[in-house]
Amino acid sequence: MIARQGREVSLAAMDSEKPPRVDAIPAGLLALFVELGIHPHAIGAHDLHESILSTWRDEKPRLKRTSAKVHIDRGALERELQILSEHAGVKLVSRNAVDSFDNVIDATGRRAICAEKVVAPDDPWIARVWHHSGEFSHTQGALRIAPTNIGYAYRIGTRTELTVGFVTPRSMEFHSSIECEACLRCSGGGWVLAGIPKLQSLRGSRGGTASVQWSCNQEAVALGDSFFAPDALASQGIALGVSAALRFVRGELDAIENRLSHLTNLRRMIGECRYNGFPSWRSYDAFLAEHSRAQDGIEPIR
Numbered sequence: 001m002i003a004r005q006g007r008e009v010s011l012a013a014m015d016s017e018k019p020p021r022v023d024a025i026p027a028g029l030l031a032l033f034v035e036l037g038i039h040p041h042a043i044g045a046h047d048l049h050e051s052i053l054s055t056w057r058d059e060k061p062r063l064k065r066t067s068a069k070v071h072i073d074r075g076a077l078e079r080e081l082q083i084l085s086e087h088a089g090v091k092l093v094s095r096n097a098v099d100s101f102d103n104v105i106d107a108t109g110r111r112a113i114c115a116e117k118v119v120a121p122d123d124p125w126i127a128r129v130w131h132h133s134g135e136f137s138h139t140q141g142a143l144r145i146a147p148t149n150i151g152y153a154y155r156i157g158t159r160t161e162l163t164v165g166f167v168t169p170r171s172m173e174f175h176s177s178i179e180c181e182a183c184l185r186c187s188g189g190g191w192v193l194a195g196i197p198k199l200q201s202l203r204g205s206r207g208g209t210a211s212v213q214w215s216c217n218q219e220a221v222a223l224g225d226s227f228f229a230p231d232a233l234a235s236q237g238i239a240l241g242v243s244a245a246l247r248f249v250r251g252e253l254d255a256i257e258n259r260l261s262h263l264t265n266l267r268r269m270i271g272e273c274r275y276n277g278f279p280s281w282r283s284y285d286a287f288l289a290e291h292s293r294a295q296d297g298i299e300p301i302r
């Protein structure tokens, strides 16, 4: 968007081929992507999803109404955004050249390379993710979430792609798909995998840190996860990043990010989780409680 305003923009990106993953975004965000020139079908968005199937509170899966979401092919979104930026005249430069620019925007995600300090749980939660291609109905692609005594598992799909994630604190050291599937089934979450092949036969996909974190004292403007990375449970990261970028483009440099409400919502979700008495959940909740009380929890974007 800055390049479209006629200003010179360079992008220092890492070229890495990222495996496919299905993510959820608020339906309203699709309108912005259309305005930018991205057709919904180009990013795998076909259907609206307005409910989640989950065993968060009860042993039996329950359907919970949510705000309207669309499920998208995350890799396709990134490719489309890259094509748009090339059309707008954004130049690709080497990462080493960054020092030669006057204004730097840090959009390096959770790496937050310009931050002096990153605040995160001592034992961050990590998502291990698998991917399955095929033809899936609206129901098969619906978001399903099953908590376990050490974390949670989820499944989400588009018409042609399904993603399964298994999220635990890093220290749990679940390495193999066989171990993850066994743990999920032991916790009564086998229903999440209904109708799809065993995890061990699926392709590994793009996981990463899923718990909340934020940066302090950036040397540059930080946007998206590099400033504030919400917990993946909230499915808000893409929308929050885009919204922060829009505010930046509009020159609203003093806009504030309300981290405290995210921490409060997460604590409420954990409070409702039927496994919340187990150590992993208690320890994450203790981290959130410590930082929910902090009066310095709201910081300006720069």
Ligand SMILES: Cc1cc2nc3c(=O)[nH]c(=O)nc-3n(C[C@H](O)[C@H](O)[C@H](O)COP(=O)(O)OP(=O)(O)OC[C@H]3O[C@@H](n4cnc5c(N)ncnc54)[C@H](O)[C@@H]3O)c2cc1C
Pocket: 012, 013, 014, 016, 022, 023, 024, 025, 095, 107, 108, 109, 110, 111, 113, 127, 129, 165, 206, 207, 208, 209, 210, 223, 224, 225, 226, 229, 230, 232, 235, 236, 237, 238, 239, 241
């Ligand atoms: C398993 C999982 C599932 C998720 N599901 C959802 C979901 O359903 N919905 C949702 O909204 N959010 C979801 N999220 C969160 C979402 O992925 C992030 O909030 C979002 O990607 C943040 O975008 P970003 O551009 O700030 O950072 P990123 O997407 O992390 O992008 C950062 C980029 O910077 C590049 N980079 C890093 N270091 C350097 C460097 N030194 N030089 C140059 N480039 C660098 C990286 O290669 C990367 O391309 C999920 C996260 C995980 C882990």
